Amino acid sequence: MKAKIIYPVIFVLLFLSVWETKAQDIHYSQMYNTPLYINPAFTGNHECDFRVGLNYRQQAASFTVPFETYTAWGDTRIYPKFMNRRAWIGLGSHLYYDNAGNGDLTKVQGMFFGAFSQGFNADNSMYGSLGVGLGVTNRSININNLVFGDQWSTIDLDFTGISGDPQAIKNSSIFYPDFNAGLSFHHLVNEKWMYETGVSMSHINKPKESFYGEDNRVGRKIIVHATFQRILSERFLIKPEAYFIAHEGVQETIMGANLIYGGTNFKLEGGLWTRIGRDIIPVIGIEYNSFNIMFSYDVNVNKQRMASNYQGGFEFSLVKKFCSRMSTKREPCKFLEF
Numbered sequence: 001m002k003a004k005i006i007y008p009v010i011f012v013l014l015f016l017s018v019w020e021t022k023a024q025d026i027h028y029s030q031m032y033n034t035p036l037y038i039n040p041a042f043t044g045n046h047e048c049d050f051r052v053g054l055n056y057r058q059q060a061a062s063f064t065v066p067f068e069t070y071t072a073w074g075d076t077r078i079y080p081k082f083m084n085r086r087a088w089i090g091l092g093s094h095l096y097y098d099n100a101g102n103g104d105l106t107k108v109q110g111m112f113f114g115a116f117s118q119g120f121n122a123d124n125s126m127y128g129s130l131g132v133g134l135g136v137t138n139r140s141i142n143i144n145n146l147v148f149g150d151q152w153s154t155i156d157l158d159f160t161g162i163s164g165d166p167q168a169i170k171n172s173s174i175f176y177p178d179f180n181a182g183l184s185f186h187h188l189v190n191e192k193w194m195y196e197t198g199v200s201m202s203h204i205n206k207p208k209e210s211f212y213g214e215d216n217r218v219g220r221k222i223i224v225h226a227t228f229q230r231i232l233s234e235r236f237l238i239k240p241e242a243y244f245i246a247h248e249g250v251q252e253t254i255m256g257a258n259l260i261y262g263g264t265n266f267k268l269e270g271g272l273w274t275r276i277g278r279d280i281i282p283v284i285g286i287e288y289n290s291f292n293i294m295f296s297y298d299v300n301v302n303k304q305r306m307a308s309n310y311q312g313g314f315e316f317s318l319v320k321k322f323c324s325r326m327s328t329k330r331e332p333c334k335f336l337e338f
Contacts, residue, residue, distance in 0.1 A: 001321070022308035025221060026069045026098045028057055029273065029296050031243045031254060033317035035098070036073050036094050037241070038223055039200040040131030041184035043115035044077030046088015046322035047335040048290070059298070059313030071096040075113065084106050086119030090131070104142035109178065110229045111135025125188040129198075133180035139209060140173040169211045176207035182223075194336045197226040202247075206254055229336050235261055237338045239271075252276070258283065260338070265289055278302045279312050290321040 028034050033056055035042035052074035058066045072092040075092025081090070091114055098107040113132035173295025182200030189195070202221040222246045231237050240257040266288050273281040273296075280301055285294030298312025 021174045036282040039184040040113045040133040041129040043075045043092040048321040050322040057315045066098045069098045090115035094223045109137040129184045154295040172338035179204045191232040199224050208304040219248045292319040
């Protein structure tokens with residue numbers, strides 16, 4: 001009997017913990033492959049003309065129905081004639097879908113991004129960016145898949161009677177506007193190394209989010225990040241990075257490094273990361289003709305490992321860059337060439 005009870009109990013506890021933390025935002029382990037989600041200031045800040053990406057994450061599969069997240073995004077940059085030759089504007093958008101387990105608690109967001117970047121020196125190897133994001137979020141839940149307190153008996157679950165709790169839910173689908181902003185600073189020090197740092201804030205407007213019609217507000221989320229790139233030799237480049245996220249009273253720090261080996265058209269990439277105190281994250285990928293494909297897996301090492309059996313989250317990302325435009329005197333971006 002204990003074996004039959006333990007897994008439903010684990011799921012209910014996990015579900016309640018998610019509910020109590022006010023359904024925190026989606027998160028990825030491959031943060032570097034979700035640039036617009038991390039910081040709107042990254043919009044249009046890359047060495048090519050256009051950039052598009054796809055991301056997929058599955059987690060909590062060892063507990064219950066997996067939590068799944070999908071994201072599609074893209075961005076470009078333009079050079080309005082009224083701006084000086086060391087400035088440019090980035091434009092982009094993303095669409096993501098997140099489904100959290102048995103209750104079909106879903107989140108869908110579409111957001112448009114714009115960023116202004118200004119070079120600080122003659123060759124634009126040092127520049128700063130200010131970005132904003134404006135979008136609409138939908139939260140929905142399948143009431144029929146929920147289990148309420150008065151459906152429990154002392155031994156088994158009783159699904160024959162529906163409690164009065166679902167009647168308290170006024171709307172099973174809600175919409176609200178969302179506003180993000182961020183700053184970043186980029187410095188190509190020389191032909192061997194560069195660094196980039198920034199900070200962003202999401203849910204600046206603290207939108208109202210409640211299925212019960214209450215005045216529950218989404219708390220502001222802060223992300224602080226830093227990236228360092230160093231060419232070690234003709235064939236090797238290393239990229240250490242760190243991300244600190246604070247949201248709804250929960251903090252997490254992700255840090256690690258990827259090592260890249262290869263030439264102009266083909267590269268191999270691998271690395272080791274950690275979500276401090278929670279996961280060890282190995283990653284591997286390839287880059288071929290401006291296509292970058294990466295896979296990672298979170299190995300759960302915190303106290304939940306007794307239930308998760310060290311299983312965390314699988315993640316996949318695909319990024320494609322389009323570099324057809326010829327360089328001109330107005331070309332502002334300076335990146336490490338490797």
